[in-house]
Amino acid sequence: MMANLAALQHQMQSVILRRTATAQHGGSTTSYQVPRDDLLSQLRPPAHAQTDAMLDIYCNAYRSRLAEVLEADLANLSAYLGKALFEHAAAGYIEAHPSDRQNVRWFSRNMPDFLAATAPFSNWPQMAEVARIELALADAFDSANAETFSLAMLTSISPDDWATLMVVPHPSVRRIDALTNALDIWIAIDAGTEPPQAKRLNSPQHLIVWREATTPRIRVMSIDEATAFDAAQPASTFADVVAAMTSFEDQREAAKAAVGFLAGWAAAGMLACVDTEAANSHPKQETPA
Amino acid sequence: MESCNAPPPSASKPGFLGFGLGLRSQHYNDILTGNPAVDWFEIISENFMVPGGQPLQILDQICERYPVVMHGVSMSIASTAPLDFEYLKAVRTLAHRVRPKWISDHLCWTGVHGINLHDLLPIPYTYEALDHIAARVHKVQEVLGRPLTLENVSSYVAFAQQDMTEWEFLSELTRRTGCYLLFDVNNVYVSARNHGFDPIEFLNGIPREPVVQFHLAGHEDHGDYVIDTHDHDICDDVFNLYRAAVERFGAVSTMIERDDHIPPLADVVAELDRARDIAADVLEHFPTKWTPVRRRKCDKTKSYSADPIPSDRNVL
Structure with missing residues (x-):
């Protein structure tokens, strides 16, 4: 049975974000990965490729697109940190600060505070x-x-x-x-x-x-x-x-x-x-x- | 199934603009100091939804010289999150400045729960989705005071339960709302390859009347699947599908989207000339009053100082 549109969008976004969900069991809280298999079961097999690989196109594009935005907005910081360290910072920032604006122009705005508060970057103010x-x-x-x-x-x-x-x-x-x-x-x-x-x-x-x-x-x-x-x-x-x-x-x-x-x-x-x-x-x- | 079939805000269908390009910052200088053989430009709306400064100055100069249309990437018309009326007002404000021939966005969703994934995410072609999206298109058209133009997106996954095909969905959406269609030829090609449908069947399933624009673009071919990257030249297969689209839809404003690995303006203009030649060749055999436009004369030659310009952020 196909989930309704709202549930489907919630599920797909969670999979792209690789978000964990929390559930209450009595007095304890359990975190679990949003089941990717649930979404996969609702997808039609593509013409030639694997469904899983096709879903990954969205997951990977999400991160690479935002990393490109950070690289463009903070080109000098990137040059200063070097490729590996900047990618580490970008990956951490993307997970910690999903975009909440319609315009990606403002996606990078919290990066200074993130670097100031997050190790190891906070060791180098x-x-x-x-x-x-x-x-x-x-x-x-x-x-x-x-x-x-x-x-x-x-x-x-x-x-x-x-x-x-x-x-x-x-x-x-x-x-x-x-x-x-x-x-x-x-x-x-x-x-x-x-x-x-x-x-x-x-x-x-x-x-x-x-x-x-x-x-x-x-x-x-x-x-x-x-x-x-x-x-x-x-x-x-x-x-x-x-x-x-x-x-x-x-x-x-x-x-x-x-x-x-x-x-x-x-x-x-x-x-x-x-x-x-x-x-x-x-x-x-x-x-x- | 919703029966609402209210007409859109009164507006006549936009006319044929000729052959255009996506406006990209790498080309600003060449456009403003030269006289490229481009009939019109499409802007990414969000790149100019900024408070002020040089981007809007340059936009004003472009608008003085060329017809411009607005193309957004963040309306999220298919999202189940509430419509963002602040965003829509910002689109309307920019439209007052640009006076675009039409305003387009994508038939997709970009996020829910206050998060924007900045991607063009696919929808199931169900009656539930159709009812939901049609209602939102009506609201958007009320705010913008004109019909919205929606583009078919490339997709990499499709949903098992669907009540109709993508082309049936698009057709019904235009019938219910009066919105126009931006027929992205490359996106049809990409989705056809990924999902295994016949792109000609898609093309023939779309009514002629609502189509106001064609997109052409390049993609990345991985053999078993294709990714819509806009960073390659347009391949022969897409040009062949474009020929079929012109045969079906006639003279439709056509533009090339190039978002990455952007070549010199002259190279993109040369690619655009190939589209002109195809359309001219096809339309010789079809009844039309249209005469191919080879070069748009530009009377104004304002100087332009090339300050550092940040890259275009909103591209998909």
């Missing part, structure tokens, strides 16, 4: 950070559009309006605080050169990723600049940014530094335009499907 950098650049590439707040716009602001000036990061901006020299490793790999020895840093390296025109960029920020920028996320006034810069004893010195930072951000295209009368109208990212 630079791996997760290299992945984080690579995915941040990919995110910046196709993140939401917004009109950039240019340096010319900044210089046209009246001194009286500076305190209430809204500072809004462009939707493409991503901030990373790296605890290792992952950026140097990533740059070396990207250039096709030998990466430096991995090392933990004495203090975090503050990185900012954004999209300038159509090209993703990354650079290092000082602790003061990073503090100021973080105060601006998701949107704050210039006065709020200055107030967050507590390492400056003199607020005038903080304001002076903040003006410099702001000019640099505006020149690089890290800021988005916003209506100063609508404090909460900072640009929103579209929700990916």
Whole structure:
């Protein structure tokens, strides 16, 4: 007797995922493989090949397709880890994080956290950070559009309006605080050169990723600049940014530094335009499907 | 068996577009700086269902110059999981931008229980499945405001209990819902080899009216079975089946899908010319007003800066 459509799809997906099911027996729980034979018994023999082998086409394609996505999204991480170790990481990730989005574009997004939390990769924290950098650049590439707040716009602001000036990061901006020299490793790999020895840093390296025109960029920020920028996320006034810069004893010195930072951000295209009368109208990212 | 036979949202059947290609990132530069002899492009919808940036900029430039159709891989029309209306809205949003001649996806399911296997999984050709899918096609057509176009997929397994053949299922689905068909010639060939049916019987079992597009592609031949990989040139057998399809369906918009081991644009265009020649040869013997299009003139020659472009992710 053929199972109904829902049961059949559940069964076939379980076989492809090689999922185990759990059953309760009194007080104990038993795990067992979803019976592949049950599905096979509902399949018609193919023209020439074995039914089992034909079912395996789906099982193997599932893994190889997602592995290809990871390889494409994390090409520099793959080059850094080498073929065998990357395949090991990819296989573990695919089992741990089945895709839950309609668009495979976002399948790789949990890889940095997976590497940071899963042995043996967690023993080398630079791996997760290299992945984080690579995915941040990919995110910046196709993140939401917004009109950039240019340096010319900044210089046209009246001194009286500076305190209430809204500072809004462009939707493409991503901030990373790296605890290792992952950026140097990533740059070396990207250039096709030998990466430096991995090392933990004495203090975090503050990185900012954004999209300038159509090209993703990354650079290092000082602790003061990073503090100021973080105060601006998701949107704050210039006065709020200055107030967050507590390492400056003199607020005038903080304001002076903040003006410099702001000019640099505006020149690089890290800021988005916003209506100063609508404090909460900072640009929103579209929700990916 | 469901008797519902509601008409789709009003729309006239899309006309013949000529001979097109799947838009692939490796070819962006050549397309935008050159004048390839391609009449139209098919995009993988999901590759452009992103918030912004260069992919959408390039898409806009392509749409200025060529007719474009949208081809999705994630609608999962046959899934027993609830329809994903957020996904459908995203498709509709992209359609507002692209103004596609039609929107297609596959007659398959891609996952249940909140998981997407990113594959085109087969269905049993039963009345239960037909009722279920027909109801979902109606809902999708309501959201999109136009008839959906569905493609027959390649399959490697078939189910023991079936109430009808694949071609009978497709025919009945179009009759009930008014959806169009994307007749994938290579997929018919692949499934025929794997399951041992006659591809001509499949072809003759499909009504002419709903067919709006042909797909051509290459595959991997393992002797006892065939895998639909889209990474090879189109083989002679598939071109021969294409000839038979043109003989049956007449002038139908035709395109080549190439998803891996992607050759230079000129090579794919040359392969497309072979399809043009076959269609021209066949249609000389059939009453039609269509004249083969050899080259589409492009008036706009915008410059294009070749920034790094990530590979197309959504290909099946």
